[in-house]
Amino acid sequence: METDEALDQALSRYDAGEAERADLKLLVKQLLNLLVAKAPGHAVEVRVPPYGAVQCIEGPRHTRGTPGAVIEMPAEMWIALALGRITWSDARATGKVRASGERTDLTALLPLLKPER
Secondary structure, three states: OOOHHHHHHHHHHHHOOOOOHHHHHHHHHHHHHHHHHHOOOOOEEEEEOOOEEEEEOOOOOOOOOOOOOEEEOOHHHHHHHHOOOOOHHHHHHOOOOEEEOOOOOOHHHOOOOOOOO
């Protein structure tokens, strides 16, 4: 896992509009890892293409094919959600978040980092 310093530097570049692909990848992966730490399990797959996908939240585990519960969104939306810059309901209203199946409301899990970050 990258250090907090690397995360802070990537976030600073992101906020300045200077993030490169590597910064987006680091931010997405680190924030997905925080989600898994906060809500371990295998019931929901959260996808942030092309940077990462994780399974989280307790419940039935899927082993083949498309999981029964999937959330997918672009990197910028995931970063905004994880940092508390947009609420789950507002993010869903944009149409950029696709969520299907049970347990796909992340409201209680977000934000993952304190808003000042």
